[in-house]
Amino acid sequence: FFFCFKKKKKKKKKKKKKKKEKKKKK
Known part of the structure; x- marks a missing residue:
């Protein structure tokens, strides 16, 4: 469970980076 949560958080960070770039x- 914790592992999945960490992975989801990482994905969210990547999405935020893309938004910042835009x-x-x-």
């Missing part, structure tokens, strides 16, 4: 591009 904002910077703008």
Whole structure:
């Protein structure tokens, strides 16, 4: 359970990075 949660958190971080990049591009 904890492992899955950690993996999900990592995925969320990646998504946030993509969003930040899009904002910077703008």
